[in-house]
Amino acid sequence: MDPRTSAQDVMRCDLCETAVVQMHCDTCLVNLCTACVGKHMISDQSKKHEIVPFTLRKSTPLYPGCKTHVKERCEMYCNQCDIPVCVTCLTSDHHLGHKLLKVLQVLNEKKDKIIKEQTELNETIYPTYQDIASDVQNRMSQLEKEYGDLSIAITKHGEDWHREIDKLVKKLKAEVDEMKNTQLQTLQKHLDEINKKMSDIKDEIDSVDVAVDSNNISMLFSVTSEIDRHKNLPVKIVPSIPKFTPGKIQGELRKLFGALSSSTLTSDKHGYSMKTQKSPDTGSSPPVKQLLDEPETVTTIDTGYDNLYNVACLSDEEIWTSGEDSTMKLYSINQGSLLKSIRTKSGYKPSDIAVTKSGDLVYTEYIDRTVNIVKNEKIEEVIRLQNWKPLSVCSTSSGDLLVIMVSDDDKQSKVVCYSDSTEKQTIQFDDKGKPLYSTGRYNRYITENRNLDICVSDKGARAVVVVNQVGKLRFRYTGHTPAPKNKPFSPIGIITDSQSHILTSDKNNYCVHIIDQDGQFLRYIDCGLSKPWGLCTDKNDNLFVAQYGNGQVKKIKYLQLKL
Template sequence: MHCCYQRILTETINNIQVDYTVIRTSPSLIMNSRTSAQDVIRCDLCETAVVQMHCDTCLVNLCKACVGEHASTDPSKPHKIVDFKDRKFTTIYPNCRSHNKEKCKMYCKQCNIPVCINCLESNQHLSHELSKFLQALDEKKDMIIKERNELNDTIYPTYQDIASDVQKRMRYLEKDYGDLATAIKKHGDDLHREVDKLVEKLKAEVDEMKNMQLQTLQKHLDEINKSVSEIKNEIDSIDVAVDSNDISKLFSFTSVMNRHKDLPGKIVPNLPKFAFGRIQGEELGKLFGSLSSSSSTLYKHGYRMTTRQKSPETGSSPPIKQLLDEPEIATTIETGYGYLYNVACLNDEDIWTSGEDRTMKLFSINQGSLLQSITTKSGNAKSNIAVTKGGDLVYTDTNDRTVNIVKNEKIEEVIRLQEWRPKGVCSTSSGDLLVIMDSKDDKQTKVVRYSGSIEKQTIQFDDEGKPLYSPSYRYLRNVTENKNLNICVADDGTGAVVVVNQAGKPRFRYTGHISALENKPFYPRGITTDSQSRILIADMNNDCVHIIDQDGQFLRYIDCGLTEPWGLCTDTNDNLFVAQWENKQVKKIKYLT
């Protein structure tokens, strides 16, 4: 039995390719103590220069400067120097734990360790399931990659979704507790009003009782004063009679004494008494109302695994996002302008804004703090803004008739016009600039595509030679490019959104929706698009944003308590940013799932 096992073992080992000498792994995984945080591999000799070459004979990584030194160290060897990217990728077998000088070329699945030929000859792994080391290595690698993929594609995005859900619940909790506190205060205010009413009622009753008793006493006093006057007159008559020599007056005197000896009655007012209601603290609490206890319930199976969507391949459609039933305001940013006109996303963290002064401001979205201010080169106010694909700020200067770009905080003039005034600007997916402009006499409007300062295309008339856009001498204009390369203009002069294709041919006009929120005329100001090629339009008159699809069909409104929305933009996650004209705020709104 032992001889048979030994023969099978010998044949298995002989089938192993023993000429592997270089580590069998991808160069992207090679790393040692001299490797930087960016996985840069250093020369094994000088330990400072970046690796460029490799000796397949000695398995040494080299920079070009150290190749000669390495070759001269042992001239007897046929040093095979190759480019680092062309080095051999094979396996260095691990040393055996029990037999230091032996390489492990087999793997014991039962003991879960690599083993050498001496281990096998010692019968330590007799009847154990064995496999070639490379096979075990591949199986282990496959298992690790599978686990990594599951972590990356399922578990990691699930935890991200859970974290997002918890944050959302925290926001809801803040709102709900705020609503609860407001309701309690309102209840208290209502009770205060009821108590005030009761106090006023009781005070009125007190005044009425007082007045009635005062009237009674006054009547009694009037009667007494009348008697006092009569008695005084009687005394005067007696004095006259007594002092007179006329005897007839004395004999004509009639006594009235008995009539005044019967004194008037005494009226003593009895004051009403107020029985104060005695309510102890606990009783008052019960009377006012009480809170139930709060609690949090842990549902062990409250979440389900989600799988990360693969990045769409070039030319494929983006993942479909649905409109939320109730859009949510995520952030409000105070800008401090006199009037706020436009907003443009620099990235998912920061936004540029412009208003009715000469300063363009960069704000942190999450902090709401001012990061940077840029003043227009001419000092003129009212600039329209956009951000290029490279992240540079572009702005129009209507009075100076220029379009400018800000690079490293330095302003460069890109376009200077003579007979036209630039109003709005946007950066396209190809890197071109679309500029909407009005003529000097305010009678014409057109959209011009520029590559740098070179005019490539003019869009002004339809197929019948009629103007596509109305002139607007007063306000800034807004233009954007959709994901399907349509060009969309918010034409406030005619109260319409005018959409043409890439060639400048008219596609449709959107003139608002019949059931506008406030039933006022459609007044489009800002315009932007999202990843689904939907078009979003700021309707300043109706304090809302219209959402239409790429063919001009109305989908829904976003109001969220907006007031006079003007500028719009969306970030890479399809969050909407709304610049509100008079209250100078930018609101970040989540409106897609």
């Protein structure tokens, strides 16, 4: 097993790479075993090596070196000169009468300022740019639709005319296409600029993270903020769609057939506004948590299903479950007792279950082609499909429903976003026109991540497929080796947590994979699971695993607050 990726292996000495780590050099940020401490200290005698127990790593402040006195470290800060100073500097005449502060005091003030600005970047500026990018994308989609309607109107009017005016019809449609392409190119360039800006902001956030996590004072002083520049939002480009005005069929054809008005693109620099930053007590920024080295089974609930498929959290105390029959059951987590049972309207088993933002149960029926919601124990049909069958459903942060479905002939798969019962968005192909999801009668489950990515576990493709909120492919995760059972990756259930981790159950390998929001494997959860299937997490990031093999739900703790 690879010690760099296994949570179960101990850390090894950076020098000999075999012995267990016991010490740490806070100066060089090197992990050491006891035997290698002396070797490390004489390897570079120009430094004062601060050797501490490994559990106290990064506890020693890394004072900056003095630019005037090379071997000295600066533990004070001259407020008037705005520079760190060493003891030798203080004995000179350069800083007589100047206000001096402890460098750690200045560091803490600087760190607080950086963290405050980083919070604004994370919670206000970057989300604003995400909204702007989504707005431009929606405008482009609407532009495509309206120009399509325009072409249809011209074509319909042209059908009333004789063959001799076909050339005129083609010419006008060409003008429409030219206008559309010009505006789309302008909007695409505008979107590219916004995406570049978002990338720059993300890079700045990442660099600040590195500086804040470090105790390297020089690195912190080198942090320069460009937050004011990022606050200058781009102009808002609003296309104007030309109108087609048909004429009566008489006289000169060009005048009578109709003409296009000119199209315009206007820029409104006041068109966008910064998102309002949420106050700290709203819980907008979740506490930072880290993965436990050893996940813990908290409790086990016996559901009575011969084959258990799905689990959905109603609250920290109650979970919904569904299995091989038509009954969906609500269980008390602490007591393990059955609280309520509801049968599907059609009598068929549900394909998937989820809980909406308002706490209502929603479920899909593959055979009946419906998506249904349970309110006050009454079942309402909210979506009925034609030529498609729903597989999995989830409720988004905005209150919409994401449904992944397969065509009747099993040759197509797609994700559709619904606002109430209205189709809002369809995701089916990548930028090259190739299908994003596999075909055939395979299990596919869906969830939304905290960054608004849409995540699908695609058993047929043996992959987790992740696209952004506008449907652009971000990555495919195809498993990690070695797997606990050394069998092919078989993703089924999928869920995310407050840290934007993506968790997917692997029925073949009797485990749950944890990956980060960019598709990097972090570790396995293997707590004696029996063919894990459906997954859900509660508000405290406890994981619930529906076990197909024994009909039980396991509650597992796998995160803890970062100290």
